[in-house]
Amino acid sequence: MSLDKVVAGAAEAVAGVPAGASVAVGGFGLAGIPWFLIEALLEQGADDLTIVSNNCGVDGAGLGLLLERRRISRVIASYVGENKEFARQYLAGELTVELTPQGTLAERLRAGGAGIGAFYTPAGVGTLVADGGLPWRHHPDGTVAVASPPKEVRTFRGREMVLEEGIVTDVALVRAAVADRAGNCRFHAAARNFNPVVAMAGRLTVVEAERVVDTGDLHPDDVHLPGVFVQRVVALSPEQAARKDVEKRTTRGERPAEED
Structure with missing residues (x-):
């Protein structure tokens, strides 16, 4: 089937x-x-x-x-x-x-x-990622309305790691x-x-x-x-499949002709 x-x-x-x-x-x-x-x-x-x-x-x-x-x-x-x-x-x-x-x-x-x-990773230990306080949302006046909470940190084989869901x-x-x-x-x-x-x-x-x-x-x-x-x-159609936009297109102009 x-x-x-x-x-x-x-x-x-x-x-x-x-x-x-x-x-x-x-x-x-x-x-x-x-x-x-x-x-x-x-x-x-x-x-x-x-x-x-x-x-x-x-x-x-x-x-x-x-x-x-x-x-x-x-x-x-x-x-x-x-x-x-x-x-x-x-x-x-x-x-x-x-x-x-x-x-x-x-x-x-x-x-x-x-x-x-969830899993433990060393990425973010000692920063706001683990300690909490990253601004998740602001008030219109720019002050922090919602901040990230602190996350559990444990030590494995002598290295601190943070729990991520x-x-x-x-x-x-x-x-x-x-x-x-x-x-x-x-x-x-x-x-x-x-x-x-x-x-x-x-x-x-x-x-x-x-x-x-x-x-x-x-x-x-x-x-x-x-x-x-x-x-x-x-x-996708062939035309749709061909669509691949570029974030930045940088081109170089022609090099000036070398003098004799």
Whole structure:
């Protein structure tokens, strides 16, 4: 019996995401971003979302679109980046932001997907990450409205470590280079980034794939994410698959001709 997880399109894939949902989103900067699933969620209208992602897109693109439409109330991320609207909402007291060390964020997602409730890590010991006091939300006047609580610290083999909780989200949105109809996925180069651990953390994981192949066409050694973590697959058109925006494009002018 075959298991076909391919759905008609991005709109159908995110149709049931409710207001107040927690959503893990793959990508790093603009690499490996599930562009079309994000845009479908924007059109779908769910709000009061908690977003778990390395960063929150850029102004006018990716998760930045959800921010601009006030669909996000809380972000768990490791990097604010170059998104001016993200910074503005955070400093104005319109957005709750839980900044987390990047490696810790990746492990929190992986742990949640693996059924691990929490783990100890040395990252953040001796800082506000462990001691508490990181501003999660501001008042409009800039004072701190909500600060992070202190976390448990224990010593293992003579080294202090802080307890971090695993993350499980209602939904995960992922971008893959290739997926088969059973949801097994392969990612391309740096676009793999957070996508596998994001997929693991979602109770409902949706993948937009640049190319969809029949089940069995992917060699087992080429599978980066097993289909057991995926519930829905959206096949992109060639035009959609070709969309890969760049955060910054730097070019160099022609070198002046050398004098004889």
